[in-house]
Amino acid sequence: MNKRYWFLVFSLLLLNTNFTFAGAQKEETLADNVASAMRGSVNNANPPRLVFKDHKEGQLWINEMSRRLQKRIPDDWERRKILTSVHYEATRAGLDPQMVLGLIEVESGFRRYAVSNVGAKGLMQVMPFWVRYIGTAEHNLFDLTTNLRYGCTILRHYMNIENGNLYRALGRYNGSLGQAKYPNAVIGAWKNRWHWDKSNPTQEKTSW
Template identity: 60%
Template sequence: MPAHSSGLRALIAGLALTLCSGAAQAGAQQYEPLAASVRAALHEAVSDAVAPTLPIPDAGERSLWLTEMSRRLQKRIPDENYRKALLTSIHYEATRAGLDPQLVLGLIQVESNFRKYAISSASARGYMQVMPFWLKVMNRPDDNLFHLRTNLRYGCTILRHYLDIEKGDLFRALGRYNGSLGKAEYPNLVRTAWEKHWSWQPQQVASATATKPPSN
């Protein structure tokens, strides 16, 4: 799927810090030499704009997914329009990177609890707690890691990079993402969040919706 980018300039760092809602719990990602494909995936800037489409081919399933995930996220993000825009962007960027969107939702819950301006003690930023050194690696110092899709594009591409390094071993890839390779705590937290809060079985959801009595 082609990427869409607007090349917007970075927001003022002080503004982002002012809007931060507290430190996030995240480890320090470690730099790994980037393959040419990873550099290509991060080469073009993306912006704070919502992704253009929700990449689920079937219209019925697309509607079900967005409605159900929006319901699950409601307590964390009360604004319905923003909540659906965020979910659309998460699914878009996860799919673009070849990741399960439900895994990415679990990772974001653990990393930032869906706080856009979260900053960890290691200076990781945004929804997916991306370390700022990646901007130097990519020679893109003006990219803003607090931008919605910029953060998701970096985070999803980096996780894909680690999965490739580890030949599909999710446990080790998550350890690399968190800077805790070989330790079980972080991968287990992400998997628990994924399975407990974000698992998706559209046929079961559709069946439950169809049999649910109408509310008065």
């Protein structure tokens, strides 16, 4: 094969690949009480559900988020399953579900079986060492709810470390603390594509 052929092949791969910021959370020593709390969180599995006081608002939310996600995940049942799980696990961890959707967009492009070059797995690109630290050998990071539960628990942990500073917590989550590119990408995706205003539920936010 000549060089021109391989150049064309590589160019096509670049055009058809969605590059994301694969996660690389740093291994760290956890205080016993922190590890215990995180372990309790990831092992407390409940069936995902939308967490809205008003059922109608919940339906507006999932219908609108499903519309935005349609191009990336064509199957309606799969979209709604992911969105319901995201809303439940994010809310459970005290995180904004729309921000978590932005993080997932940046981390994995909503590919459930994504694996980064450093071994991070799934929608939220969770590093496998977390299973050793706070989980059990039976936990599968490619399982939808398991991955989201881990990812939201880990981000909540970093939010606590950073006293609620989302920008720095996102840097820790991606293993890029002190660098602006990743937090800006997540916050940009959140604000530009996933922001939710219940007073204007069909605002012009488009899928990508």
